[in-house]
Amino acid sequence: xxxxxxxxxxxxxxxxxxxxxxxxxxxxxxxxxxxxxxxxxxxxxxxxxxxxxxxxxxxxxxxxxxxxxxxxxxxxxxxxxxxxxxxxxxxxxxxxxxxxxxxxxxxxxxxxxxxx
Amino acid sequence: xxxxxxxxxxxxxxxxxxxxxxxxxxxxxxxxxxxxxxxxxxxxxxxxxxxxxxxxxxxxxxxxxxxxxxxxxxxxxxxxxxxxxxxxxxxxxxxxxxxxxxxxxxxxxx
Numbered sequence: 001x002x003x004x005x006x007x008x009x010x011x012x013x014x015x016x017x018x019x020x021x022x023x024x025x026x027x028x029x030x031x032x033x034x035x036x037x038x039x040x041x042x043x044x045x046x047x048x049x050x051x052x053x054x055x056x057x058x059x060x061x062x063x064x065x066x067x068x069x070x071x072x073x074x075x076x077x078x079x080x081x082x083x084x085x086x087x088x089x090x091x092x093x094x095x096x097x098x099x100x101x102x103x104x105x106x107x108x109x110x111x112x113x114x115x116x
Numbered sequence: 117x118x119x120x121x122x123x124x125x126x127x128x129x130x131x132x133x134x135x136x137x138x139x140x141x142x143x144x145x146x147x148x149x150x151x152x153x154x155x156x157x158x159x160x161x162x163x164x165x166x167x168x169x170x171x172x173x174x175x176x177x178x179x180x181x182x183x184x185x186x187x188x189x190x191x192x193x194x195x196x197x198x199x200x201x202x203x204x205x206x207x208x209x210x211x212x213x214x215x216x217x218x219x220x221x222x223x224x225x226x
Contacts (some may be wrong), residue, residue, distance in 0.1 A: 045214055
């Protein structure tokens with residue numbers, strides 16, 4: 001496997017279900033991200049993990065819960081979602097070399113989530 | 117509120133022409149600027165990044181940055197039908213905080 005992988009690629013769930021999205025990066029990067037992409041809206045940064053520590057949480061509802069067990073794996077746990085949460089969820093990774101250095105992100109293929 | 121603005125298009129150019137994509141940003145502290153290409157149903161793919169004022173060229177692509185005007189652009193020379201996609205402008209202010217525009221849809225007509 002190369003690059004950034006995500007599973008599942010498609011997910012349909014009811015509002016009472018609990019599911020998890022998985023992301024794995026094979027690039028040796030030390031930062032990982034979750035984004036939400038909805039139609040006609042900019043990519044929304046949800047969570048950032050830098051060296052396995054969460055550094056950003058952009059006011060995301062608690063029904064989304066991230067987990068980063070190591071620098072290569074990132075999960076997004078979902079529970080009691082709403083239909084408006086239906087979107088493409090993208091994982092990305094980057095190599096942060098210094099605190100103020102911003103390095104390009106590489107994206108996974110995404111998980112298309114539909115909440116019924 | 118940190119904003120990144122792009123004309124949503126669609127922008128149509130004939131094959132072989134130059135496509136010009138523009139992006140403005142609101143935060144003067146922005147440090148890094150990126151252009152991503154996203155095909156329908158696919159994830160964003162990095163095309164160019166630029167950190168300093170001026171031009172940066174990579175093959176048929178040229179990124180232009182003007183921090184005084186808070187403006188970054190992407191030029192695609194000799195446009196090909198395979199360049200038809202949505203182009204996302206992204207800006208990073210500091211750390212790991214990235215802001216994306218809504219994207220410009222480009223169609224290259226054979």
